[in-house]
Amino acid sequence: MSYYIYILSNKTNVAIYTGVTNDLVRRVYEHKNDLNKNSFCSKYGIHKLVYYEVIDDVKSAISREKQIKGWKRAKKNDLVESMNPDWKELYDFVIGAERGTDSSLRSE
Numbered sequence: 001m002s003y004y005i006y007i008l009s010n011k012t013n014v015a016i017y018t019g020v021t022n023d024l025v026r027r028v029y030e031h032k033n034d035l036n037k038n039s040f041c042s043k044y045g046i047h048k049l050v051y052y053e054v055i056d057d058v059k060s061a062i063s064r065e066k067q068i069k070g071w072k073r074a075k076k077n078d079l080v081e082s083m084n085p086d087w088k089e090l091y092d093f094v095i096g097a098e099r100g101t102d103s104s105l106r107s108e
Contacts (some may be wrong), residue, residue, distance in 0.1 A: 003061035005068065007051035007080055008041060013087050015044040016076060020065040024052060025098055028091050049090045051080040 004024040008017045008031055017040060021027035028049050034042040041047065055061040068076060084090060 001056075001058075003055050003058055005053050005055065005061060005065050006049060007068075007076065008046045009048050009050050009080075009087065010045045011048065013048075013050070015046055016050075016073075016080075017041050017046045018065060018068050018076070020061050022058075024049075024094055025091075028094070032091070048087075049094065050084050050087050052083075052090065052094070 001022055003020060003022050004027075005018070005020050006024060006028065008019070008028070009015065017031075019027065030036070031039075031041045032047045036042060053064070055064060068079065071079075080087060
């Protein structure tokens with residue numbers, strides 16, 4: 001089984017959230033649709049997937065999430081920009097990759 005460490009941001013990329021899941025599409029859907037109305041993401045409009053990585057071991061994934069959460073914001077920004085320099089929404093890319101359809105990163 002694969003596990004995903006992910007970073008979400010709000011529209012202006014001011015607020016970010018780091019999480020871990022075994023189903024990235026489902027979990028980001030939950031964030032985007034504010035299924036937990038009292039959550040940090042819901043409160044601050046954090047719905048845009050801007051970074052993710054895949055890890056095969058659950059303990060390693062949880063450890064990596066904690067590591068990233070402990071970083072200063074500048075280091076988190078550098079991590080996002082290493083994969084996604086323009087902070088584009090990656091959710092459609094992830095859905096396309098999961099379905100085996102076009103998964104190229106296109107300009108919005």
